[in-house]
Amino acid sequence: MQIARISLQAGPRYAIVDRDTDEYVILAGDPIFQGLDTTGQRVPMAGTRVLSPVIPRSKVVAVGRNYAAHIEEMGSTAPENPLLFFKPNTSVIGPDDFIVKPSWSSEISYEAELAVVIGKPCKDVPIERVDDVIYGYTIANDVTARDIQREEEQWSRAKGFDTSCPLGPVIDLDFDPTDVGIRTRVNGELKQDGRTSQMIRPVPELVSYISHAFSLLPGDVILTGTPAGVGTIRPGDTVDIEIDGLGTLSNQLREG
Structure with missing residues (x-):
């Protein structure tokens, strides 16, 4: 499984990468801390800006x-x-x-x-x-x-x-x-x-x-x-x- 962090109109969101459908499956929160629960929203990979997948809180x-x-x-x-x-x-x-x-x-x-x-x-x-x-x-x-x-x-x-x-x-x-x-x-x-x-x-x-x-x-x-x-x-x-x-x-x- 691969996780991406993407830019949406509502702000940065974490998502599961679904390569079978070329979509991002939006997660409810930061998967490192909040698990892999999804919101049900899907976003096409094409045209979506990809951000750094993690911003280290510490180092x-x-x-x-x-x-x-x-x-x-x-x-x-x-x-x-x-x-x-x-x-x-x-x-x-x-x-x-x-x-x-x-x-x-x-x-x-x-x-x-x-x-x-x-x-x-x-x-x-x-x-x-x-x-x-x-x-x-x-x-x-x-x-x-x-x-x-x-x-x-x-x-x-x-x-x-x-x-x-x-x-x-x-x-x-x-x-x-x-x-x-x-x-x-x-x-x-x-x-x-x-x-x-x-x-x-x-x-x-x-x-x-x-x-x-x-x-x-x-x-x-x-x-x-x-x-x-x-x-x-x-x-x-x-x-x-x-x-x-x-x-x-x-x-x-x-x-x-």
């Missing part, structure tokens, strides 16, 4: 250097433990929203990532129980001001600026993250082509490790790292990130 936790080939291309080394950083919820945008280039950066990069959406409050989760606390999965773009990341000793400004965390287009509740393709195209040209099985630390290990560092809350999002092929984009460029089974997340960079 986005991202993992750096989790694909060996990406570590090599960046001239880095694998961290002894998962390398964690935060992106604020003000960085989140949805499909087809603009990534806005900050005036203080001249080098913006894309990073295709599988994103985990947490469904239950949790702390110190054993690896074997991680599936119990995951609500579903979506696509993320860990947009980075690469010049700032190189120059500063911390990553918060480089990776946490407004619009630096596109998410979408859906949350898949039944997704298997073990070994699926993850690709990035810039203006239609293939730039990243990896698989989630190439992660140094897979999803269960990451979620467990992060939960031992701090509590995770419903709606929190975890970004799991990016494969090789990261590069720079310029205003006017369109980034399409595709993960098999989750669809495609598209955003264009524009000047701030």
